[in-house]
Amino acid sequence: MATSSAPGKVYLFGEHAVVYGEPAVPCAIERRATVTVEKRADERLRVRAQDLSLEGFTVEYDGSTAGTPEVDVTEDLVEAAMGYVDEAIAQARDAADAPNAGFDVHVESSIPLGAGLGSSAAVVVATIDAATRALGVELDREEIADRAYQVEHTVQDGQASRADTFCSTMGGAVLVEGDNCERIAAPDLPFVVGYDGGAGDTGALVSGVRSLRETYPFAADTVESIGDLVEQGIDALEAEDTTELGRLMNFNHGLLAALGVSSRSLDAMVWAARDAGAAGAKLTGAGGGGCIVALDETDATETALKYSPACAEAFRAELDTEGVCREQ
Numbered sequence: 530m531a532t533s534s535a536p537g538k539v540y541l542f543g544e545h546a547v548v549y550g551e552p553a554v555p556c557a558i559e560r561r562a563t564v565t566v567e568k569r570a571d572e573r574l575r576v577r578a579q580d581l582s583l584e585g586f587t588v589e590y591d592g593s594t595a596g597t598p599e600v601d602v603t604e605d606l607v608e609a610a611m612g613y614v615d616e617a618i619a620q621a622r623d624a625a626d627a628p629n630a631g632f633d634v635h636v637e638s639s640i641p642l643g644a645g646l647g648s649s650a651a652v653v654v655a656t657i658d659a660a661t662r663a664l665g666v667e668l669d670r671e672e673i674a675d676r677a678y679q680v681e682h683t684v685q686d687g688q689a690s691r692a693d694t695f696c697s698t699m700g701g702a703v704l705v706e707g708d709n710c711e712r713i714a715a716p717d718l719p720f721v722v723g724y725d726g727g728a729g730d731t732g733a734l735v736s737g738v739r740s741l742r743e744t745y746p747f748a749a750d751t752v753e754s755i756g757d758l759v760e761q762g763i764d765a766l767e768a769e770d771t772t773e774l775g776r777l778m779n780f781n782h783g784l785l786a787a788l789g790v791s792s793r794s795l796d797a798m799v800w801a802a803r804d805a806g807a808a809g810a811k812l813t814g815a816g817g818g819g820c821i822v823a824l825d826e827t828d829a830t831e832t833a834l835k836y837s838p839a840c841a842e843a844f845r846a847e848l849d850t851e852g853v854c855r856e857q
């Protein structure tokens with residue numbers, strides 16, 4: 530049996546534009562998915578995922594009947610929910626050269642789903658690490674990150690960057706530009722997250738930006754402008770200049786809104802944070818609904834968000850510096 534955990538993330542800068550090769554800076558946060566994997570004597574895969582919004586369920590099936598899990602919700606829902614775990618297990622079987630290995634998988638997570646905090650990447654990274662170790666193989670972090678990216682790329686129909694999976698594997702602040710990913714030095718930033726209780730459809734939002742970019746020159750320019758702003762953000766990060774970082778986050782949110790990926794509740798939370806004195810605030814991740822991230826050393830933003838009707842949950846998020854962890 531092996532247990533691994535991996536963190537979620539916020540984007541300080543650069544989501545969406547990163548899909549077109551512009552630089553982005555995701556930062557791992559101390560909210561984790563923890564996955565326990567036990568090898569089975571047979572070839573079946575049994576997944577217990579208690580924190581899914583489908584009220585938690587258990588699926589059990591073998592590879593040959595993957596389309597017919599034994600559950601009482603519709604197949605579509607299960608497939609959508611289980612795609613990441615399924616593909617992560619396929620990567621682990623491949624890495625350990627054990628194509629028929631069966632597993633009991635138990636997923637626990639404190640990262641809200643589909644909300645821009647990288648829950649899918651955290652689950653995938655932790656599952657690959659735990660499942661390979663359950664088969665007696667220890668992968669290095671580069672391989673975990675690469676295999677986790679392959680999973681997101683497959684499940685999201687080719688629409689994924691390496692950002693979430695690399696960041697979840699390595700921890701810390703990360704600079705992603707195309708296929709190049711590296712950890713960068715960052716001060717301990719005072720992140721505050723506001724969550725509207727909803728979710729966005731990452732695939733649909735990425736497709737929306739893609740078609741906007743192909744149809745309207747302003748949208749292509751906006752994507753490039755996000756890239757320029759990220760370059761300035763990297764300088765501000767090096768200078769540990771929180772005021773400038775906040776200003777650039779505000780610009781980044783405006784540009785994301787121009788690309789159509791904000792929402793009424795995301796905008797309302799961003800303004801609640803700014804009004805409370807945050808250095809800056811922006812949506813994080815794919816948008817459409819889910820989370821914003823703000824910078825504030827004081828408690829004012831968290832308190833203001835908690836009183837904002839648009840916000841279901843607000844919390845302080847510490848920068849995670851560990852990345853994937855072997856718990857057992």
Ligand SMILES: Nc1ncnc2c1ncn2[C@@H]1O[C@H](COP(=O)(O)OP(=O)(O)OP(=O)(O)O)[C@@H](O)[C@H]1O
Nearest residue numbers: 578610636638642643644645646647648649814815
């Ligand atoms: N606790 C969990 N148990 C099992 N699967 C999970 C869990 N958390 C997330 N997932 C998988 O990840 C999917 C959500 O991933 P999605 O990429 O849409 O959002 P996200 O990763 O939370 O946000 P973003 O990619 O915008 O940062 C879920 O539908 C499910 O398949």
Ligand SMILES: C[C@@](O)(CCO)CC(=O)[O-]
Nearest residue numbers: 544545688689690814815
């Ligand atoms: C919208 C996007 O840039 C971030 C989602 O967390 C998509 C991706 O990078 O895969």
Ligand SMILES: [Mg+2]
Nearest residue numbers: 647648649650
């Ligand atoms: Mg995701």
